Amino acid sequence: MMTKKILLSFPQKATGQPMAMELIKTYHLDFNILKAYIDDNVKGTLLLEIKGEEADIEAGIVFLRQNQIGVKDIQSIVEVDEKKCVSCGACTAVCAVGALEMTDDWSLVHHDDKCLECLLCVKACPMRAIHAII
Amino acid sequence: MAKTYQEINEKIARGEAVVVTAEEVIDIVKERGVKEAAEYVDVVTTATFGPMCSSGAFLNFGHSDPPIRMGEITMNGVEAYGGLAAVDTYLGATQPSQDKGIEYGGAHVIHDLIAGKEVHLVAKSQGTDCYPRKELDTWVKLEDLNEAYLFNPRNVYQNYNAAINASSHRMYTYMGILQPNMGNITYSTSGELSPLLNDPLLKTIGMGTRIFFGGAQGHVSWMGTQFNTACPRDDKGYPQTPGATLALIGNMKEMNPKYIRGAVYEGYGTSMFVGVGIPIPILNEEIMAFVSVENKDLYTNVIDYSVPKKAKPSLKKVSYAELRSGSVDINGKIIKTSPLSSLKMAREIAEELTNWIKKGEFFLQEPIQSFPMGNAIKGLEIKEGESR
Numbered sequence: 001m002m003t004k005k006i007l008l009s010f011p012q013k014a015t016g017q018p019m020a021m022e023l024i025k026t027y028h029l030d031f032n033i034l035k036a037y038i039d040d041n042v043k044g045t046l047l048l049e050i051k052g053e054e055a056d057i058e059a060g061i062v063f064l065r066q067n068q069i070g071v072k073d074i075q076s077i078v079e080v081d082e083k084k085c086v087s088c089g090a091c092t093a094v095c096a097v098g099a100l101e102m103t104d105d106w107s108l109v110h111h112d113d114k115c116l117e118c119l120l121c122v123k124a125c126p127m128r129a130i131h132a133i134i
Numbered sequence: 135m136a137k138t139y140q141e142i143n144e145k146i147a148r149g150e151a152v153v154v155t156a157e158e159v160i161d162i163v164k165e166r167g168v169k170e171a172a173e174y175v176d177v178v179t180t181a182t183f184g185p186m187c188s189s190g191a192f193l194n195f196g197h198s199d200p201p202i203r204m205g206e207i208t209m210n211g212v213e214a215y216g217g218l219a220a221v222d223t224y225l226g227a228t229q230p231s232q233d234k235g236i237e238y239g240g241a242h243v244i245h246d247l248i249a250g251k252e253v254h255l256v257a258k259s260q261g262t263d264c265y266p267r268k269e270l271d272t273w274v275k276l277e278d279l280n281e282a283y284l285f286n287p288r289n290v291y292q293n294y295n296a297a298i299n300a301s302s303h304r305m306y307t308y309m310g311i312l313q314p315n316m317g318n319i320t321y322s323t324s325g326e327l328s329p330l331l332n333d334p335l336l337k338t339i340g341m342g343t344r345i346f347f348g349g350a351q352g353h354v355s356w357m358g359t360q361f362n363t364a365c366p367r368d369d370k371g372y373p374q375t376p377g378a379t380l381a382l383i384g385n386m387k388e389m390n391p392k393y394i395r396g397a398v399y400e401g402y403g404t405s406m407f408v409g410v411g412i413p414i415p416i417l418n419e420e421i422m423a424f425v426s427v428e429n430k431d432l433y434t435n436v437i438d439y440s441v442p443k444k445a446k447p448s449l450k451k452v453s454y455a456e457l458r459s460g461s462v463d464i465n466g467k468i469i470k471t472s473p474l475s476s477l478k479m480a481r482e483i484a485e486e487l488t489n490w491i492k493k494g495e496f497f498l499q500e501p502i503q504s505f506p507m508g509n510a511i512k513g514l515e516i517k518e519g520e521s522r
Binding site: 086087089090092093095102105106107120123124126127128 | 183184185208237309310311312313314318320395397398399400407470473474475476477478479481
């Protein structure tokens with residue numbers, strides 16, 4: 001058994017179909033829906049933590065991609081735009097788990113595997129360089 | 135052996151000046167001692183890159199045909215001051231836009247102008263005999279303007295408080311987000327690299343001092359507002375609370391958008407990150423001793439921002455070395471510390487200024503007037519009564 005976090009992007013034509021149900025029925029996968037944004041007939045985004053046998057997970061992902069659904073491995077929905085970031089450190093003030101911290105040379109580093117997605121850093125960033133992808 | 139500004143400038147012109155940053159000079163003084171180091175080093179560069187709200191730009195748009203005496207002015211929806219002459223304005227960094235609020239303010243317009251972007255200019259007027267036009271709606275770029283210079287009334291604080299929140303509610307402040315129950319501490323300084331902490335008694339920094347300002351060569355134009363040289367100091371003279379400030383001036387057309395950036399403090403407002411570098415000439419041993427200061431010897435107070443009064447209590451006096459360590463112990467509680475100004479960018483600015491001087495592109499300007507010591511700041515008394 002393994003656990004994996006994936007971000008699914010549904011194009012317009014795939015928004016009306018019960019894709020997640022197929023993952024359970026055909027591929028025997030368990031999943032937690034962590035975030036969902038589905039606008040029927042427009043587009044959708046789904047952040048899932050899926051659990052199952054490695055082969056089943058891979059087959060499930062192939063199935064999703066065959067149905068034009070974008071699948072991306074992901075650790076955190078928080079992204080830091082390095083072009084906008086000036087490494088001031090304001091975001092580290094609110095990151096309780098140390099996912100955002102300053103290196104020894106005072107650059108900002110983002111350990112996305114530690115992120116709990118509280119999203120306080122999005123508000124704390126004066127450069128608006130941090131955003132949630134969904 | 136003392137040096138003069140002229141002697142140092144002659145060395146810069148010959149490409150022989152020894153220029154190091156205020157961080158690098160610490161080890162040089164440890165190895166060689168103050169006396170020898172003062173002979174060896176000619177210039178020490180200092181820098182900072184942090185939020186400086188009291189900033190803004192004077193702009194002159196040139197006259198349209200027919201001309202207008204601009205009364206109400208907006209730039210990308212941000213109001214600029216209409217109380218100057220016909221096509222002059224002052225655009226303040228913290229002014230929020232009418233449509234996007236604090237997410238896009240005067241500082242962002244200033245950044246966009248420096249980045250060469252077109253800005254939407256709308257102006258209205260009553261119309262006068264000499265300025266008949268009543269409305270104007272156009273797009274301008276920095277290169278289209280006659281004059282455009284930053285004039286920042288209060289920048290590069292000599293020292294500043296660290297912030298904490300002892301209340302039970304999260305606070306959104308200009309010192310960033312402060313978590314309840316003393317959950318974190320924020321501070322804003324480049325410490326031992328900071329310009330005015332390296333010249334605590336303003337022996338070399340005064341009116342006219344040439345500086346690195348937003349990527350251009352600018353000048354110190356006056357003492358900054360809330361200039362406090364009567365602040366508490368340690369026995370060597372370093373301020374232990376907010377002290378001196380500087381008013382800075384520089385040509386926006388020569389600036390780099392990397393060093394002037396719009397900033398947003400959630401729940402507080404717009405601010406501007408300003409990149410400033412100041413060279414300190416090593417005229418004598420006293421000045422060399424001052425610039426060799428280290429973070430462990432520079433102190434500030436951890437102030438409780440949850441007290442809604444002007445005089446907020448200090449919970450602890452701490453050194454910048456303690457703040458930089460990542461945590462501070464207050465009454466047995468280990469509290470995380472976080473910076474708000476970018477030391478990484480400050481180092482980049484100090485390096486760039488060092489290179490300018492080494493390449494003979496930047497010369498030192500001796501102040502034409504020194505700033506007063508012992509200058510205290512006043513508060514504002516609220517007087518009762520509607521008329522007098």
